[in-house]
Amino acid sequence: MVRRSDALATESVTCLNAALAHLRNIWEEIGIPEDQRLQRTEVVKKHIKGLLDMMIAEEENLRQRLKKSIAVCQKELHAVCQELSLAVCLPEEDCTMLQLEKDLRTRLEVLLKEKKERMAKLKSLKEQDEELCDILCTTGYSIDVDAVPSIEQLDAFCAHIASLNEEKERRRAEFVATKKKIILCMDELDQLPDTSFERDIVCEDEDAFCLSNENIIGLKTLLQQLEMKRTQNEAKCSELRSQIINLWDWLKISDEERNAFAVNMVGSRAKTMQTLQTELERLEVLKLQNMKNVIEAVRQELVSYWDKCFFSSEQRQAFAPYYEENYTEDLLQLHNLELNRLKQYYQTHQQLFEGVWKWEENWQLYLGFEKKASDPNRFTNRGGNLLKEEKQRTKLYKMLPKLEEELKVQIEAWEQEHCSQFLVNGQNFMGYVSEQWERHKLEKEREKQERQLKKNRLIEEEMLYGSAPKTPSKRKVNPANTPGKLRKPGQSTCTPGYSAKKLPRHGFNERNKENISHLSATAVSGASIGFSTQRNNLSVNSVATTYSEFARELSKVSKSNCQSQVLNSTTTNIHT
Template sequence: MSCRRSEALAFSLVTEINHAMARLVDIWDSIGIMEEQRVERMQTVKKHIDGLLHSMIMEEETLRHRIRTDIISSQKQLDTLCLELTVEPYKFEEDLTVLQLEKNLRCHVDSLLKEKNERLSELSDLKKQDEELCVTLCATPYYIPSGSVPSRTQLQELREHVEKLGKEKESRVKVFSGLREDIRTLMDEMGHEPESSLERESICPDTDIFLLTHDNIKALKLLLSQLKMKKETLVSARDKLKERATSLWNRLSCPEPEGEVFREAAMSTLSDDIRRWRGCVENLEKLQMARLEEVVDKVRQEILILWDKCMCGPEQREPFNVHFCDNHYTEELLSLHDTELLRMMAFYEAAQPILEDLEKWKRNWALFQEFERKAADPNRFSNRGGSLLKESKDRAKVQKLLPKLEEELKGHVEEWEKNKGSFFLVQGQRIMDFISSQWEEHRLLKDKEKNERMTKKTEISQFKTPTKRPLGATYTTPNKIKKRSKTTEASSAPRVPLQDFNSDKKLVPMSYSAFTSELSKKANSDAVFNSTVRDML
């Protein structure tokens, strides 16, 4: 359609030129211009038309050349941009005119230039953020060669890198703020004045004074740890002074002062408290020296209480008895008593779990003995109120609990002795020996009670009144009587009692399980159970 319009337009142009020339000829004819002049004028017209057409042709040729040049230039620029931006080369459609090709190339180049500028702009912003964060965190910047256009992948990685550093900065800022706040609080609580540059910088209000590096975080954590240890030391020193002051007040029977100087003010620091309590202790120690004999006696009472609580035997008390009985009251004697008191307090505190376990065993041991006593009481079967059943259940419970308590106690004691490298003594004995001795005493007591019952039974049977012989009964012949009396004299020879028979045997440690196993054994037919058998046969 466009070709037909251009052809029609060209035909119309030729027609108009022909009409114009015909009109000029008519004008010349009417004027009477001669042929030579007509030729001259027609040459002038031709010259004007040729010049115009030539000029137009030259302009169009120039345009065509420029378009081709632009195509070549745009193609090169496009190739370069594709290479810089690491994108696939642009593939054009076939059968495109020069103008369409130039336009497509130009549009695509503009699009890639725009993307290039956007990438470079984003790179500039991200690199700036990255550099700032890396300086703050002492991290390594993300590397992109200078002068190059970043790829989409590089930009994405740089974004992620910057985002990661941003989160890391937030995390470290939080850690730094927390550490500095804790350090500042500890210093305020202790009344500690900054001594090193690190301590001064850690409480400085300027938040940018510290680079958020791992080394600085470690340094602040170490400082915080040191301050915590110092606080613990100060608290321990203050508590010891308070404990010492309280002990001295109790020893000296002095009322605790109520003045402001002895009250812990809300805003006071640990250093202030220590100075206050140290002064109090010094004054009380001066008063103590003036009342030395009374104080030493009170310390001795405290030591006695702890000895009893720890179940110390005579051998354990013996090393200190020389000082305990010393009546020459001196400051050195008081110091020795204080040392012994502190030693026993420390021992009691460390050994309290074992002593509590032992006390629990003793309570159940007492219950077990009580149940054993009741079991031997013949009058207990007269009960009709159901307490006998309850007693049986409680007894079974105690019998089951005792071995368990002994095993737990044994394990705790073995662990103690392994850690301390020394025996845990109770009344001068190792705990399991002490428990075994209790079982052995119980066994001997049971044997004694059994022998007493058998002796009593034998005595009753010997002195029992003979029953009358039934009417018509026959008497034993003298020969039989004589024979029986001989047999009796032979078998009534004195025998050794059980205690005497076993007196040369070595005492074997016993537990509840061993005790019950002994009871379950069958008696030997030849065994002598008590001393009364010598009078029975």
């Protein structure tokens, strides 16, 4: 395919030939001699050749500039690629000189722009680093500011700046919070900043404070010192208040005086501490003047803690100063030491004591239900309380062993930890519980024996008088009898067909009195012997009877009442 430039060159040669031919025709027509024609043709040749040479020189110059530019661009591009840590891009093989120069120049401009941007970013990051290092009092980031940084280096530098900003904000927040606490502590302590460091913290602008590690540590140290001092003041004020309250209680200080002083019972300022100290000194003087009353008040408090700690009489008697009557300062000191020891002992074992108290309360409640269960007057109730009481008693009966087991586990763990025995009323807890159950059963047996004795007495009286004395307890109504009618004297409520013999009063002689005394003594003696025998055979693990068992026993007694009367009456008649 013929290029257009080649066709244009051929056309230029044709035009040149036509122009020379035209010139020759003109010269011939004019009559220019041959020698002049040669001269004129030589001039035309020289002019055309000079023009072409000039054009060729210009184009050659262009080619040289292109070569030079290509070489320079390649060199600079290679250097920039090394600075930017980029791979050098090679030109295409079939690329012309102009295209090569243009591509290299364009690529170079792009890389130079990127270099400029990286250097500008590096400068900005460096300035931020210097500012942050000045605020945080740290060393600057290690990087060559003259070399073009790589993208990875810039990213690492940015992350470092971000971490410094986070650290600055953290320290700033910590400084502000600590400063507020320091000011609050100083205000509570009535203390002014003394050192230059304290003045920089309290008085200077927050932005002007250097957030160095040393300053932050100094802030924390100062705050700890102030808080420790405040804690000491609070502890001292609390101790003073405790002593004042104790002396108020011991000295029976009126509520008016206490309320007038109540404004000083809060806070821990130096002024408050001084006021508390003054009040304590005043009360100490009153204490010396009322030593006996004070010691008696301390003894009352001692008794309350003895009760809380379940101290036995032996443990209480071990504190001999309690029984002294020489009321001196030394005696009061001994009482105070013992009271403080008891308070510490109670606080240390408060959880165990509260558990024992819980068991004791439930135990007393259970005993109350048991007492109600043995009261015959409870059957007059028509409000459903019997069922409620029985449910509560059953619930307590189930809960007490669980509570005992829990306390047993806790106490055993405590005893293993402290290598000592936990005592309740001078004995271990389970022994104390077993003793309570044993006493309860013995009491039940005693009441049972008393009821049996009372029953025997009623039977003896009926044998003597023909009828038993009327009791306020409700008797079972016989459906065969008319409701509301009472049995006449001498009429028996026993098995039909049997009539008890009524003894006349005028025949009641000394022999009958002796028989009655003999029968009563025999019944009482037999009941006592039976009670003693049953008591010896009691088991620690035995428990009280239930409500249903009590009801069945009551039913048995009511059914066997008539039979007992017949048997005893018959026996009496035989002896008579």
